[in-house]
Amino acid sequence: MKDWQPKILAILCNWCSYAGADLAGVSRIQYPPNIRVVRIPCSGRVDPLFIMKSLQSGFDGVLVSGCHPGDCHYLSGNYVARRRFAILKPLLEFIGIEPERVQFSWISAGEGERFAEVMTKVTNDVKKIGPAKRLVKGVQK
Amino acid sequence: MIEELREKVKKLLAGGDVELVIGWEKGSQPLSSTPVFIDSPEEADRLVFDSTCGNNPAVYSTKDARRLVKAGKKVGVVVKGCDARSLSLYVAEKQVKRDNIVIIGVPCRGVLDSDKVEELAGGREVLEYSEQDGKITVRGKDLDLTFDAKDVLSASCLACIYPDAKEYDIFIGEARDGKPNKEQNAAIDEFEKLSSEERWKRMEEIYSKCIRCYACRNVCPSCYCNECFVDQNDPQWIGKTPEITDTMIFHIIRNLHVAGRCVECGACERACPMGLDLLLLNRKAAREVEERFGYVTGIDSGEKPAMADFREDEKQNFIMG
Ligand code: SF4
Ligand code: SF4
Ligand code: FES
Numbered sequence: 001m002k003d004w005q006p007k008i009l010a011i012l013c014n015w016c017s018y019a020g021a022d023l024a025g026v027s028r029i030q031y032p033p034n035i036r037v038v039r040i041p042c043s044g045r046v047d048p049l050f051i052m053k054s055l056q057s058g059f060d061g062v063l064v065s066g067c068h069p070g071d072c073h074y075l076s077g078n079y080v081a082r083r084r085f086a087i088l089k090p091l092l093e094f095i096g097i098e099p100e101r102v103q104f105s106w107i108s109a110g111e112g113e114r115f116a117e118v119m120t121k122v123t124n125d126v127k128k129i130g131p132a133k134r135l136v137k138g139v140q141k
Numbered sequence: 142m143i144e145e146l147r148e149k150v151k152k153l154l155a156g157g158d159v160e161l162v163i164g165w166e167k168g169s170q171p172l173s174s175t176p177v178f179i180d181s182p183e184e185a186d187r188l189v190f191d192s193t194c195g196n197n198p199a200v201y202s203t204k205d206a207r208r209l210v211k212a213g214k215k216v217g218v219v220v221k222g223c224d225a226r227s228l229s230l231y232v233a234e235k236q237v238k239r240d241n242i243v244i245i246g247v248p249c250r251g252v253l254d255s256d257k258v259e260e261l262a263g264g265r266e267v268l269e270y271s272e273q274d275g276k277i278t279v280r281g282k283d284l285d286l287t288f289d290a291k292d293v294l295s296a297s298c299l300a301c302i303y304p305d306a307k308e309y310d311i312f313i314g315e316a317r318d319g320k321p322n323k324e325q326n327a328a329i330d331e332f333e334k335l336s337s338e339e340r341w342k343r344m345e346e347i348y349s350k351c352i353r354c355y356a357c358r359n360v361c362p363s364c365y366c367n368e369c370f371v372d373q374n375d376p377q378w379i380g381k382t383p384e385i386t387d388t389m390i391f392h393i394i395r396n397l398h399v400a401g402r403c404v405e406c407g408a409c410e411r412a413c414p415m416g417l418d419l420l421l422l423n424r425k426a427a428r429e430v431e432e433r434f435g436y437v438t439g440i441d442s443g444e445k446p447a448m449a450d451f452r453e454d455e456k457q458n459f460i461m462g
Binding site for chain 2: 048049052053056069070076079080082083084085086087088089090091092093094095096097098103104105106118121134135136137
């Protein structure tokens with residue numbers, strides 16, 4: 001247990017947060033290596049099923065990140081996504097999924113520094129609550 | 142009441158205002174009336190309305206009815222409060238045009254939960270059903286029982302906030318206003334007092350009973366996708382067995398799909414062979430939708446459905462600062 005490292009899925013919008021990750025990389029900003037990235041065309045593409053499937057298949061945390069409100073490449077993708085997440089988030093907490101497991105952020109292409117901060121925060125949050133057990137397929141409780 | 146309904150329907154059909162009326166007629170089972178399509182004034186006497194009319198006629202008002210009526214002609218739909226909410230939702234979601242339907246509201250006193258009746262009847266077969274002034278009587282071989290309606294009505298009806306249509310063209314009798322949803326909110330508040338761990342345990346208890354027959358989805362008036370995500374094979378989103386995580390994902394995602402769309406008719410709970418409490422989660426989602434977006438499902442067909450809409454300055458306190 002001592003060496004346990006969480007696995008965290010970062011679902012990143014191509015036009016902003018993914019580029020933010022790139023910037024963090026080329027600027028050689030350090031952030032925890034617990035992140036696995038999935039690149040999506042827009043936060044509006046994120047079906048809550050993606051998040052549920054990630055938890056089911058054993059990710060200890062999921063972060064979804066898109067363009068800041070007003071900056072979506074497709075104008076309103078992140079506004080529609082925001083409504084979806086606004087319901088998903090309290091619902092997951094309601095059924096007893098720890099709030100730290102599923103998080104959302106807006107990170108622009110210019111915010112390499114912020115990208116590293118967010119990844120650090122999510123990783124630390126998840127480390128605090130330990131490995132995911134709820135909703136994980138095949139876990140003996 | 143029923144005479145008034147039949148007369149109205151006769152007039153509508155005779156006058157050519159509508160070409161078809163969807164309502165209920167006596168079914169082959171005493172506890173369940175069946176949907177009926179009435180297309181001539183003479184047929185209107187088949188219409189019935191009482192607590193056995195649990196089916197939602199609104200679901201036939203879209204594709205089915207449009208196939209049957211000539212272009213430009215209207216369909217009349219007899220509706221309880223929840224059915225009316227379905228209709229308003231269908232109009233808002235562009236499944237049917239408001240101009241193509243005539244909404245005929247009837248005063249709903251709640252619909253039966255046949256499981257409750259059967260339990261009280263103690264396994265004896267119910268052959269006859271009647272109701273009067275809040276009392277319900279069932280008869281059969283060695284069976285003659287009268288109970289208070291509230292003992293055999295669906296849980297969703299006992300907590301119903303809109304027993305009568307909000308949006309209608311004709312109402313038979315006097316339409317009552319909606320009322321605040323005290324019971325529903327109390328159940329949610331109670332549940333939220335539990336710790337995260339206890340809530341998860343309760344959810345596991347509830348959903349481990351599910352056999353994934355999908356009766357809840359099939360009966361739901363708001364579930365009308367041509368292909369449901371649970372039936373997709375490529376990609377196969379969730380496994381086909383009642384394994385608990387697959388089951389829970391099914392319910393959570395279905396819940397999100399009906400968030401801001403569930404009309405709280407309770408049909409899912411009545412259809413469930415395993416007696417699952419399905420409305421707790423639905424109502425939680427409905428409450429979030431109402432609190433955050435000020436939207437209540439199926440009240441105003443002119444309003445854009447909440448999950449297809451947005452405001453730029455919306456609260457986003459759940460997003461990392
Ligand atoms: S989810 Fe249940 S209560 Fe809601 S509309 Fe569908 S059947 Fe009715
Ligand atoms: S009707 Fe009941 S048992 Fe069947 S899938 Fe729905 S919740 Fe599960
Ligand atoms: S393009 Fe980034 S959120 Fe829409």
